[in-house]
Amino acid sequence: MTANILPLxxxxxxxxxxxxxxxxxxEYLGAMGAKVIKIEGPYRPDQFRAGPTPTTETEDYSMxxxxxxxxxxxxxxxxxxPKGRELALEIIxxxxxxxxxxxxxxxxxxxxxxxxxxxxxxxxxxVSGSALGKSGPDKGHVTYGALLHAFCGLNAITGYEGEExxxxxxxxxxxxxxxxxxxxxxxxxWHKRRTGRGQFIDLSMAETSIAQIxxxxxxxxxxxxxxxxxxxxxxxxxxPHNSYPCEADSWLAIAVNNQQEWxxxxxxxxxxxxxxxxxxxxxxxxxxxxxELDEFVAGWTRTQQAYDAMYALQEAGVAAxxxxxxxxxxxxxHLNARGYYVELEHERVGRKPIMRVPWLFEPGPDxxxxxxxxxxxxxxxVFRDILGLSDEQLHDLRASKVIL
Amino acid sequence: xxxDLEGILSGLRVVEYADFVSGPYVGRQLAxxxxxxxxxxxxxxxxxxxxxxxxxxxxxxxDTSLLFNYLNGNxxxxxxxxxxxxxxxxxxxxxxxxxxxxxxxxxxxVEALGLDHHGLQKTNPRLISTYVTPFGLSGPYRNFKGGxxxxxxxxxxxxxxxxxxxDKTKPPLKPGGRHALMMAGLHGAVxxxxxxxxxxxxxxxxxxxxxxxxxxxxxxxxxVMQVAFTGQQGVRGSGEAAPFYEATDGTVTISxxxxxxxxxxxxxxGDPAWASEPAFANRMARNANRKAIHxxxxxxxxxxxxxxxxxxxxxxxxxxxxxxxVADVLASTQIQARxxxxxxxLPSGExxxxxxxxxxxxxxxPGIRRPAPRLGEHTxxxxxxxxxxxxxxxxxLFELGII
Numbered sequence: 001m002t003a004n005i006l007p008l009x010x011x012x013x014x015x016x017x018x019x020x021x022x023x024x025x026x027e028y029l030g031a032m033g034a035k036v037i038k039i040e041g042p043y044r045p046d047q048f049r050a051g052p053t054p055t056t057e058t059e060d061y062s063m064x065x066x067x068x069x070x071x072x073x074x075x076x077x078x079x080x081x082p083k084g085r086e087l088a089l090e091i092i093x094x095x096x097x098x099x100x101x102x103x104x105x106x107x108x109x110x111x112x113x114x115x116x117x118x119x120x121x122x123x124x125x126x127v128s129g130s131a132l133g134k135s136g137p138d139k140g141h142v143t144y145g146a147l148l149h150a151f152c153g154l155n156a157i158t159g160y161e162g163e164e165x166x167x168x169x170x171x172x173x174x175x176x177x178x179x180x181x182x183x184x185x186x187x188x189x190w191h192k193r194r195t196g197r198g199q200f201i202d203l204s205m206a207e208t209s210i211a212q213i214x215x216x217x218x219x220x221x222x223x224x225x226x227x228x229x230x231x232x233x234x235x236x237x238x239x240p241h242n243s244y245p246c247e248a249d250s251w252l253a254i255a256v257n258n259q260q261e262w263x264x265x266x267x268x269x270x271x272x273x274x275x276x277x278x279x280x281x282x283x284x285x286x287x288x289x290x291x292e293l294d295e296f297v298a299g300w301t302r303t304q305q306a307y308d309a310m311y312a313l314q315e316a317g318v319a320a321x322x323x324x325x326x327x328x329x330x331x332x333x334h335l336n337a338r339g340y341y342v343e344l345e346h347e348r349v350g351r352k353p354i355m356r357v358p359w360l361f362e363p364g365p366d367x368x369x370x371x372x373x374x375x376x377x378x379x380x381x382v383f384r385d386i387l388g389l390s391d392e393q394l395h396d397l398r399a400s401k402v403i404l
Numbered sequence: 405x406x407x408d409l410e411g412i413l414s415g416l417r418v419v420e421y422a423d424f425v426s427g428p429y430v431g432r433q434l435a436x437x438x439x440x441x442x443x444x445x446x447x448x449x450x451x452x453x454x455x456x457x458x459x460x461x462x463x464x465x466x467d468t469s470l471l472f473n474y475l476n477g478n479x480x481x482x483x484x485x486x487x488x489x490x491x492x493x494x495x496x497x498x499x500x501x502x503x504x505x506x507x508x509x510x511x512x513x514v515e516a517l518g519l520d521h522h523g524l525q526k527t528n529p530r531l532i533s534t535y536v537t538p539f540g541l542s543g544p545y546r547n548f549k550g551g552x553x554x555x556x557x558x559x560x561x562x563x564x565x566x567x568x569x570x571d572k573t574k575p576p577l578k579p580g581g582r583h584a585l586m587m588a589g590l591h592g593a594v595x596x597x598x599x600x601x602x603x604x605x606x607x608x609x610x611x612x613x614x615x616x617x618x619x620x621x622x623x624x625x626x627x628v629m630q631v632a633f634t635g636q637q638g639v640r641g642s643g644e645a646a647p648f649y650e651a652t653d654g655t656v657t658i659s660x661x662x663x664x665x666x667x668x669x670x671x672x673x674g675d676p677a678w679a680s681e682p683a684f685a686n687r688m689a690r691n692a693n694r695k696a697i698h699x700x701x702x703x704x705x706x707x708x709x710x711x712x713x714x715x716x717x718x719x720x721x722x723x724x725x726x727x728x729x730v731a732d733v734l735a736s737t738q739i740q741a742r743x744x745x746x747x748x749x750l751p752s753g754e755x756x757x758x759x760x761x762x763x764x765x766x767x768x769x770p771g772i773r774r775p776a777p778r779l780g781e782h783t784x785x786x787x788x789x790x791x792x793x794x795x796x797x798x799x800x801l802f803e804l805g806i807i
Binding site: 005006007008009028032042053056063064066068080107123128132133135136137138139140141142143144146147148150151152153154155157159160164165166167168169170171172175176179180182183184186188189190191193194196197199200201202203205206207208210211212213214215216217218219220222223225226229230231232234235238241242244245251252253255257294314317318319320321322323324325326327328329331332333334335338339341349352353355358359360361363364365376387 | 408412413429433435436441446452455456457458460461462471475487506521523541542543544545547548549550551552553554555556557558560561562563564565566567568572573574575576577578579580581582586587590591592593594595596597600601602605610611612613615617621622623624625626627628629630631632633635637638640641648655656657659661689690718720721722723724725726727728730731732733734736737739741742744745747756757758759760761762763765766767768769
C-alpha cells in the first residue's frame, strides 16, 4: 500500500550545484521522490562531466558525473546572461528549494542571491554551500575537499602515535557536506510546512567537518589538552585494538573491548602460552601492555588468512575486519546482500552500478533511481512542460546562446 | 517542560534507547531542532559513552564525560531495565504516545529485547522506528561486531590511510575521530525526517534501517566505482595526500591543481627563477617532478608562519590551508566571525565551548539549551507524569533495580 509513495513527492528543487557536495545531496533528494532540476551552464557545465574517468571519447559524461547525478532532470541555462537569469528565476518560481555550491561570487555576479530570489519567490528555501561560508573575512577562500581536513583539525589527530600528522585516505568534507545539505533542506521543508516561511541556509564545509570531532574540541576547551595522531586507538582501555598483518599481504583489524571478548579471542587463537601471561590477565593489564600484546597478536595473524580469521573471530563474538581495498568493497557480500549497489542502464556506459541512499525503509519504498542525465537532456520537459514556453521563445533563447 | 525549546520539531516526541555515539547523535540532532527526546538507559551503568573520555577536568564520573554530554544535550533521562517484563511494559507505555522510537546498538538486541518495529507498532500505528546498528537489520554481517576501527577497515578507508604511506610494514589506520559513527548519526537523522514526510502521506510509521557501514562506505565513492568502470584497484596507503609544506610554526597544505593556480602561486612566491625551468612548465612535467617542487616550495614556506602563507595564497585564489590543531581552529578569525562555536551547558552547571550546529537557521533551530541528563535524572518525573506510576510503585521499582 505504502510502497509506491515516496517521502518527497511534490517537492521541486532548482539545483545549481556542481562537482561533489551539492550533487550528492540532490541525487539523494531525487531518489527520495523530489523533482530535481539540475541547471548547468551550456558552455560551462558541471566540471565533473569531464572526468577524470570519461565513459566515452566525449567529455560530457564521466564516471564521476554518473556516480553523483542519478535521479535528476537536466537543463541548460547561462545564468550570466540577463535572459538566462530571467529564465532561472522562472524555473525557481516552480520550486521549493534552491541549492548551489559555486565559489563565492558566482551567484552574486549572476544576480541570484537569496535576496534576489526572494523577490520573485518569497517562501523559497535557499541553501548555499562553500568552503568557509558566505560571511566572515575569509568567505572567498577556495578549496579542494581534502585540503579542508587540514584546516578543520582532522589531520592533526590522524596518523601513527607520536609521529607527524597524516593524511586521511579519502575526502570526507564533501560527502559530509552533502548529507548536511540534505538534513538542512529537510528541516527547512518541515519548517515551511508548519509556518509557510522559507529561509536561507549558509553552509560552511569547514564547520560540518569540525563538528565531526566534538570530543577533541571539548578536551581542549575544558581540559586544555591538545591531542596528536591517534594511531588505531579508540581509547576506552580496548586492547588488542589495532590492525595486524596476515598472509598474502593483507591486514586484519581486531578490537577486544572486554574480558568476555578476550576469552573468546583466546579460544580462537588456541590458547598459546602468551595468552596466559600475567601482564595480560585483565583488560587493564592488556591496555597497559598493549604494545607487547600487539607483537604477540601479530605473531598469530601472520599465519592466518585474513577473511578466515575475520569469520572465526566474529563467529566467536570478537570484532574483526579485513582491511578491504576498493575491489573488495565493491564485491562485499554484505553490502551486496543489502542491495547497496543498484545497477542502472545508460547508452553511454551500459549497465553500471551506483550507490543507493545509505538507509532503508521497511516496508518501503525503495526510492526512484534513473541514470545521470546528458547535458540539457530535459530542456523540453523543463522549458515546455513546466514553464510552458513556446517554440518561438525557445528558438530565441537558443539563438542568443542562453540555452543549448 | 519544553517551552524554551520552540523549534522546527517542537511537539515531536522521541523515545531513545541508543548507546554510545551513532544513535544518540541522531537524537541530539532532533533535540537540537526542538523535539522532545526521552533517553532511556539501563539502570546502574547507563549509556557506555558515560564511561568514555574525555571527562571534564579529567575527573571521570558518570556525569562528566564530555563526549556523552555533547551527544545528549537537551534530552530528558530515564533509567529502566527493559529486559524485565515490567520494565518493558513501562517502556511500551512511553512508546504509545511517541512519534519516533530511536534504537542504537547491536542488531541482535532488537529482537532479544522485544524492540522490533511490528511489535511496537501494534498499539501505535503511527510510530516510526529508527534502528542505527553496525551492519543494519539484514545481510550476512548483521550480527557482526562493529566499532570505528572495524567499520573503517571494511569500508575501504583504512586501506588508503594514511595517504602517501611509503613504509608498507606499517599498519593501515583509522582516521582520527569517529567518522563512521558520526556519519551514521547524520544519516539516521536524515532518514528519520524522511520517514516523517512519508507518514504525512500514509499515516503509517515506517521502520528505518540505518547501518553504520553504508554511510562510511559512501565516502569512498570514486575509488570503489573505479573498479566497476576500469577495474583499477587501489594501492595501500595511496589515498589522497595533499602535500604538506614546512612553515616556521607547523605545516601548510597547498594544491595548485589548475594552471592559473600554479601561476598565481609562483607569483606569490616572488617569481623565483626555478619556476620557469622546463621541469615545471606544465602540469604533466610538474607531476613528474613532485619531489623537486616540494623541495623548492619548502625553501619559501619554511621562512614564513603557516597563516601568512595560507592567507597570501588564498588572496590569489590558490587552494591552501594551514594544518590546524583544534586550538588553531578555535583561534581562527573566520570561525570566530561566524560564531560557529557555542556554549553548551554541562550537568555541573558550568558551560563548555563546543562545535555548534552544522547548519544555521534564521529561526526554528534553538540549539542546545539544557544539559545532558544525569543518570536517571527524570525517571520519577516521567513515570509519574506520563505513565501515572504511583509513588509507592516507584519505590518498589527502584528497590528491585528496574529503575
